[in-house]
Amino acid sequence: METGLSFTVRPLTADDLQTVAGVEAASFTEPWPLELFRKEFAEPGRVYLAVERGKTLCGYGGVMLLGEDAHIVTLAVIPEERQKGVGSLLMVSLIQAAKERGARNLTLEVRSSNQAAQRLYRKFGFEGVGLRRDYYRTEDALVMWAIDIDSAGYEGTLDEMRTAL
Ligand SMILES: CC(C)(COP(=O)(O)OP(=O)(O)OC[C@H]1O[C@@H](n2cnc3c(N)ncnc32)[C@H](O)[C@@H]1OP(=O)(O)O)[C@@H](O)C(=O)NCCC(=O)NCCS
Numbered sequence: 001m002e003t004g005l006s007f008t009v010r011p012l013t014a015d016d017l018q019t020v021a022g023v024e025a026a027s028f029t030e031p032w033p034l035e036l037f038r039k040e041f042a043e044p045g046r047v048y049l050a051v052e053r054g055k056t057l058c059g060y061g062g063v064m065l066l067g068e069d070a071h072i073v074t075l076a077v078i079p080e081e082r083q084k085g086v087g088s089l090l091m092v093s094l095i096q097a098a099k100e101r102g103a104r105n106l107t108l109e110v111r112s113s114n115q116a117a118q119r120l121y122r123k124f125g126f127e128g129v130g131l132r133r134d135y136y137r138t139e140d141a142l143v144m145w146a147i148d149i150d151s152a153g154y155e156g157t158l159d160e161m162r163t164a165l
Helices: 014-027 034-042 086-100 115-123 152-164
Strands: 008-011 046-053 056-066 069-077 105-111 127-132 141-147
Touching: 008 086, 014 034, 014 056, 014 069, 034 046, 046 086, 056 086, 069 086, 086 115, 086 152, 105 115, 115 141
Parallel strands: 069 105
Antiparallel strands: 008 046, 046 056, 056 069, 105 141, 127 141
16 A cells, blocks of 8 residues: 555565564564564464554554454554554554454553553544553553444544545
């Protein structure tokens, strides 16, 4: 997928992992070990996508497909490319991929203090439904769901997000 901002979307692969290590370190207090990415790439029912500008990896995200429910498992954008729509482009692309594979509902966990990510997710129709206490050891996770993503109404939400890119 190409956008007006000259970002492109493609699969995230093992060749990206050295760069991913740097993005993880810059983005998360508990980065995923690269071995976890390698294991995830080998699992069925996973979609991992990267956004790049030219040859620069700007961000990536992944979704796990569990029948009608899909779980957004990670999302990160390099600090210098944040607030330019890269996270939204990743979300549009991951949600589209999940819908094409039969997902009807989406869920995710996000740090209760992570207002930036929560705002992004709310724009995609996610609502907080509860807290998982100490999910991140010292911090609670807000559990969010977006339901009926196969509905015409939700397709309208996605279209608005695509148009805004
Ligand atoms: C969360 C993250 C992925 C957002 O990526 P991004 O490319 O900056 O997101 P976008 O530019 O598409 O922004 C989309 C919306 O997110 C919200 N948002 C993004 N950054 C924000 C910030 N710093 N403060 C408040 N809201 C923010 C806004 O609602 C924004 O829409 P708007 O520009 O119309 O206000 C990015 O900040 C990041 O990688 N953070 C570190 C890792 C992380 O927290 N990942 C999520 C784990 S659950």
